[in-house]
Amino acid sequence: MTGRSFAVAPVLLAVLVASAWRAAAAAAAESSSAADLIDRLPGQPVVDFPMYSGYITVDELAGRALFYWLQEVPPEAQPAPLVLWLNGGPGCSSVAYGASEELGAFRIRPDGATLFLNEYRWNKAANILFLDSPAGVGFSYTNTTSDLYTAGDNKTAHDSYAFLVKWFERFPQYKYRDFYIxxxxxxxxxxxxxxQLVYRNNIGIKKPIINFKGFMVGNAVTNDHTDYKGMFESWWNHGLISDDTYQQLKTTCLNNSLMHPSTACNNSQDVAAVEQGNIDMYSIYTPLCNQTSSSASGKGRPIRRRHRWTMGSYDPCTESHSLVYYNRPEVQRALHANVTGINYPWVTCSDPIYDYWGDSPITMLPIYKELIAAGLRVWVLSGDTDAVIPLTSTRYSIDALGLPTTTSWYPWYENNQVGGWSQVYKGLTLVTVRGAGHEVPLHRPRQALILFRHFLQGKAMPQNGTVS
Incomplete structure (x- = not known):
């Protein structure tokens, strides 16, 4: 008995040490996340859910750190899925747009100092993680100036993946939660x-740290040729350009890169812009803000959002409100943001990131095919009053995938009104939202929340009834 006990003791010791190490690691992670807990934002109403924000360093050598803002569901609704939200640009802040005028918990009042609760916030259905990406966007930063002029798709994807891996270590309670992008x-x-990066890195892991289930994109840049084709056709169909300009755009742009167009294509788009006049191409039936926005500079930028319309009543100047609010020192302190004391103002979109954007593949369709074949949930939504990446573009891009239809085109309903239309393909669901522009949750917040809930549940949009 003595000999056997002596032999087992080192094993027991190892188990105890490992258990203690895990407990210490968990305590450290919990302590780390606790430091990111938001006490209360200036001008914020009382809420029943916790929020966290802060930085994750994704490249120690370069000093690149990405800023996040987590808005959880109320504690009694846990466990709920985790959903990452990304805005585009490239170079635009998810805090500025997704969090502050679309699906986030709050809206900013015109005084730029107080917030009100968004009735249709998505953290009613899931824990929402907003990320400012790449470094140099919003509150995310880099200590290497050249990073601002060498951004591109590949680096952005790998930095975002590095962020996720480290973020899950800081918030271990989410490691095995259903996760969507x-x-x-x-x-x-x-x-x-x-x-694609998350999916491929999960292969071979029995219990992936990132329990990835699928993705959803809205009014999305997908495939340059069909994006251009649908864009110009939509402009012409809505009477925004002349016959001659329509033909000129098709001649000079259809085989171009969306991010790196030729001079001839740029010139054709300049002609189109003159014919279109001073309207909001991201929402062609809504008025412009009469204030000047620092991020509204530059012509021919087909992906940037410049003017806004808020829920309930018109307020196309919400971007201007965010410029005031997020530049307040007390707001930055409450968010644990700008910890390095950057000496320039916070802006909604970074011009250097956009102007010097590097690699930008002409198509995402091969990735769609790979992830659809893997059985992941893929939804595409489209506001039908957007003229930048219009519904026409999205339909052409989906058609290029050659997927068989499982449920033909049909209207979906909310409160006995048509909320939009949908078609279900083998491996992909398309949902349109009637009357929404480029930012669907901004223009049609109620319908967007209904759509989001159905996406999480993997359920087709309702064909009749009074869905709420």
């Missing part, structure tokens, strides 16, 4: 590229 506009590149 969502976004809009140029995030039509970010979302599938990051999804």
């Amino acid at each position: 969502t976004g809009e506009s140029y995030a039509g590149h970010y979302v599938p590229e990051l999804s």
Whole structure:
């Protein structure tokens, strides 16, 4: 007995040491996340859910750190899925757009100092993780200036993946939670590229740290040729351009890169812009903000969002409100943001990131095919009053996948009103939202929340009834 006990003791000791190490690691992770807990934002109403925000360093040598803002469901609704939201640009902040005027918990009042609760916030259905990406966007930063001029799809995807791995270590309670990636506009590149990276890195792991289930994109840059084709056709069909300009655009742009067009294509788009006049191409039936926005500079930027319309009543100036709010020192302190004391103002979109964007593949369709074949959930949504990445573009891009239809085109309903239309393909669901522009949750917040709930449940949109 003595000999056997002596032999087992080192094993027991190893188990105890390992258990103690795990407990210490968990305590350290919990302590780390606790430091990111938001006490209360300036001007914030009382809420029943916790929020966290802070930085994750994704490259120690370069000093690249990405800023996140987590808005959880109320504690009694846990466990709920975790959903990452990415805005595009490239170069635009998810805090500025997704969190502050679309699906986030709050809206900013015109005074730029107080917040009100978004009735249709997505953290009613899931824990929402907003990420400013790449470094140099929003509150995310880099200590290497050249990073601002060498950004591109590949680096962005790998930095976002590095962020996720470290973030799950800081929040271990989410490691095995159902996880989805969502976004809009140029995030039509970010979302599938990051999804592919997560999927491939999960292969061979029995219990992946990232329990990835699928992705959803809205009014998404997908395939340059069909994006251009649908864009110009939509402009012509809506009477925004002349016959001659329509033909000129098709001649000079159809075989171009969306992010790196030729001079001839740029010139054709300049002619189109003159004919279109001073309207919001991201929402062609809504008025412009009469204030000047620092991120509204530059012509021929097909993916940037410049003017906004808020829920309930018109307020096309919400971007201007965020410029005031997020530049307040007390707001930055409450968010644990700008910890390095950057000496320039916070902006909604970074011009250097956009102007010097590097690699931008001409198509995401091969990634769609790979992830659909893997059995992941893939949804594509489209606001039908957007003229930048219009529904026409999205339909052409989906058609190029050659997927068989399982449920033909049909209207979906909410409160006995048509909310939009849908078609279900083998491996992909398309949902349109009637009357929504480029930012669907901004223009049609109620319908967007219904759509989001159905996406999480993997259920087709309702064909009749009073869905709420």
